[in-house]
Amino acid sequence: MIGARASGLTHVFEPKEAVAACAQLTRAHSSTFYLGSRFFPARERSAVSVIYAVCRSGDDAVDEAPSPEVGRRRLLVWQEGIERAYAGEPQPGAFLEVGLHWVLQHYEVPRSAFDELYLGLESDLDNRPFHTMDELMLYCRRVAGVVGLLIAPIAGYRGGEATLQCALALGQAMQLTNILRDVGEDLAMGRLYLPLELMDKHGVTRASLEAGVVSDRYIALLEELAERTCALYREGWQGIPKLNGVAAAAVGVAALNYEGILNKLRQNGYDNLTKRAYLRPVERLALIPKAVYGICSAP
Structure with missing residues (x-):
């Protein structure tokens, strides 16, 4: 089950308590997402916190597994918990299942998005390199883009499918930002998300990255990926004003925070092998009026 307490006696979660536990998990694991959700x-704030917590639980099932076999078993348990929530039969001792069931009673969150997320998380267990940009973009869609599809029904939106495509692009941009930020940390865990075709194009080898060499060739590779990411942010921003009410500000703040991380990476000379690009709390807060102004001035 997802979100159960490990104890001799199973605690029965009431919906309100389960939702509060999800909010606590969200605050502990993502300051950017949590800040955006406050708007x-x-x-709706409770619902998006539950969605984040459920997605995070699946991610942890993979990242914290001691072996791919254990990861697959944990991911299957995670998927079964989602199935129970959608069937209206959540395990009473699993706060994520109870919380997700509560969300589904109020919002039409697409099950297909969780199915795509499962495929993306499962691919992490294989730890196979991405050969092409198309493979990387599919991965980004599955592990992050679909989060926009999960949140859009909660936020409310106009513009139909076009707005949902913008949400997908924004999620992909955020995931690419994470990948660009974490190359050094991922290498330390034996992972590399940069497409092999792009590494070959720029003459960058895995050995040079593991040696911490931030060469001109590597900077050119990262700049090409950064430009692709910026284009996705521009596409994503076209859909943000289509979200209902303050939901637009909430997503806008989160988007600007991720864009800020990309800008920090550039300020660090693209050294993502020995440094971590991040925003200080005061820098995060300074982005709030910028997000609101950008949304209010949109056509």
Whole structure:
């Protein structure tokens, strides 16, 4: 089950308590997402916190597994918990299942998005390199782009499928930002998400990255990926004003925070092998009026 307490006696979660536990998990694991969620009205804020917590649980099932075999078993348990929530039969001792069931009683969150997320998380267990940009973009869609599809029904939106495509692009941009930020940390865990075709194009080898060499060739590779990421942010921003009410500000703040991380990486000379690009709390807060102005001035 997802979100159960490990104890001799299973605690039974009431929906309100389960949602609070999800909010606590969200705050502990993602300051950017949590800051953005504060702009939602109370019920929507609770719902998006549950969605984040469920997605995070699946990610942890993979990242914290001691072996791929254990990871697959944990991921299957995670998927089964989601199935129970959608079937209206959550395990009472699993706060994520109870919380997700509560969300589904109020919002039409697409099950297909969780199915795509499962495929993306499962691919992490294989630890196979991406050969092409298309493979990388599919991965980014599955592990992050679909989060936009999960949140859009909660936020409310206009513009139909075009707005959902913008949400997908924004999620992909955020995931690419994470990948660009974490190359050094991922290498330390034996992972590399940079497409092999792009590394070959720029003459960059895995050995040079593991040696911590930030060469001109490597900077050119990262700049090409950064430009692709910026284009996705521009596409994503076209959909943000289509979200209802303060939801637009909430997503806008999160988007600017991720864009800020990309800008920090550039300021660090693209050294993502020995440094971590991040925003200080005061820098995060300074982005709030910029997000609001950008949304209010949109056509």
